[in-house]
Amino acid sequence: xxxxxxxxxxxxxxxxxxxxxxxxxxxxxxxxxxxxxxxxxxxxxxxxxxxxxxxxxxxxxxxxxxxxxxxxxxxxxxxxxxxxxxxxxxxxxxxxxxxxxxxxxxxxxxxxxxxxxxxxxxxxxxxxxxxxxxxxxxxxxxxxxxxxxxxxxxxxxxxxx
Numbered sequence: 001x002x003x004x005x006x007x008x009x010x011x012x013x014x015x016x017x018x019x020x021x022x023x024x025x026x027x028x029x030x031x032x033x034x035x036x037x038x039x040x041x042x043x044x045x046x047x048x049x050x051x052x053x054x055x056x057x058x059x060x061x062x063x064x065x066x067x068x069x070x071x072x073x074x075x076x077x078x079x080x081x082x083x084x085x086x087x088x089x090x091x092x093x094x095x096x097x098x099x100x101x102x103x104x105x106x107x108x109x110x111x112x113x114x115x116x117x118x119x120x121x122x123x124x125x126x127x128x129x130x131x132x133x134x135x136x137x138x139x140x141x142x143x144x145x146x147x148x149x150x151x152x153x154x155x156x157x158x159x160x161x
Contacts, residue, residue, distance in 0.1 A: 028126040030058050033156040037124070037134050038065040041152030045069070045139050052138030052148065055081040056124075057088050059131045061114075069138070076138040083121035083145070084135030085114040091130040095119035095146060120145030124153055126160045 034056040045052040046069060053076035056065040068077050087094045094116070101110050101117040110117055119142025121135035134152050136145040153160075 027059065028129060028131050030056070030064060030124065030132045033159050034058075034064040034132070036156055037152035038067050039152075040155040041134060041136050041148045042067055042069050044151040045136060045144070045148040048139070048144070048148075050139035050144065050148070051076075052136050052145065053077045053080040054148075054152070055084040055135045056152075057081075057084045057133050057135075059088075061085050061088050064132070072138045079116065079118065079137035080120070080135040080145075082114055082116040082135070083118055083137060084133040086116055086118075087121035087123050087135060088130065088133035089115065091123050093119070093123070093146065094121040094135065095142060098142075118142055120149065122146060122149045122153060124160065131160075 038054045038056045041054045042052065051069050051072040053068040053072045054065070055063060058064045063081065066077065066081065083094045086097050090097055098117045098119055101107060109115060118137075120137055120139075121133055123130045124132040124134060134149045136148045139145045139148065
């Protein structure tokens, strides 16, 4: 009888313990379109006579494409990356982040590594999901950098739906 009780207990435990099922996360990520975003942003600014650098970052803020245009000053590489990182991190245009800092100059997030309060980057979205960002630096004014970034995103907009 004791053996039968043990078997019954083990059977009951097996029935009561449900197997853990793994929940998988499905994410959309940028692919080869990243080079087209960067190239279009660079060409758009170059046609206007601006010497810029462009960064395209992936969903985790990693650099996917980095391009320094002809005659672009060296600092534009760091600046375009930081603009893109700021946009990706906060899921907003970097120009909106500039406004947040103006509204609250004591905000601590402006001091985080890689963050910069400068216009010129836009998040890249697939539907409502932010899957990356593109940052441009070197045009005379952040609004011009941002316009070039937008041209890059617009070029592949049909592939981001």
